[in-house]
Amino acid sequence: MDETLRIYWKLYNEIFSNEIMIHKSHNLLRKFEEEFIDGPILELGCGQSNFLVEFSKTGKEIFAIDNEEFQLNLLKKRIESYAGKNAGKLHLxxxxxxxxxxxxxxxxxxxxxxxxxxxxxxxxKNIISQIISRTQKGSLIYVRVHSKLHSYSDSSDPEVHEYFKHFFTENDFTELFDEKYFERMIFSNTVQNIRSKFTREMEMKWTEKVLDENQIFDRQERQEISEENNKELNNGFLECVYRRK
Ligand SMILES: C[S@@+](CC[C@H](N)C(=O)[O-])C[C@H]1O[C@@H](n2cnc3c(N)ncnc32)[C@H](O)[C@@H]1O
Known part of the structure; x- marks a missing residue:
């Protein structure tokens, strides 16, 4: 993870208390909470997951996977302070x-x-074939990805496509989640054109911190970079909850 993203996630940790993070997060799984079968929860690329923090109060065992130690440490602190003794065993x-x-x-x-x-x-496909062999009838799978309607999808900057390898369509989901194994419970295709005030203010703070870190103190240069970074983009994303057959 580059330094700019590390600054983002540290700021996220400062601004989003557990309560605010859960309150502000769109959690499609909450709808199906009564249908969770027995067994541990796994999150891939968990970061400081609002899902794991919220569901830690269920006492279920949690497997949290991320390749950034600092994110795992922040998640651990969040779960300890949110669920306390009610949390199940946590594997980071x-x-x-x-x-x-x-x-x-x-x-x-x-x-x-x-x-x-x-x-x-x-x-x-490789990741989903592993998910198939580690779930059983009734297990739920939640996926959220950038869609083709995301502004970055037609970026001419090769670095963007190096970082975000694929922008998804509904058909990609159909191809990846074979109906032999998965039944689709809910699908949502969202495009957010304008950020909320809360997000915009947080992202402006992020830019300020990145500029400080890079020792860019010239007022005009700071203003130009801030304006460029804070233009509205279309945030297009697909979400789906599947149940294993
Ligand atoms: C965009 S964040 C999403 C965090 C969280 N799932 C959420 O929705 O808030 C992606 C996370 O995945 C982790 N990550 C990225 N590539 C990874 C990989 N190949 N293996 C494991 N973790 C990875 C990053 O460190 C980061 O914490």
């Missing part, structure tokens, strides 16, 4: 997917939120 796994295999457990819930767009379709 510093693993890079798909180089390392997903642990050999049978999970009741698998979460991949803002994660699969870092991989090609072939890599996604």
């Amino acid at each position: 796994l510093n693993i890079t997917i798909p180089e390392k295999e997903i642990p050999q457990e049978i999970f009741s819930l698998v979460i991949a939120s803002d994660f699969l767009h870092f991989f090609s379709m072939n890599e996604c």
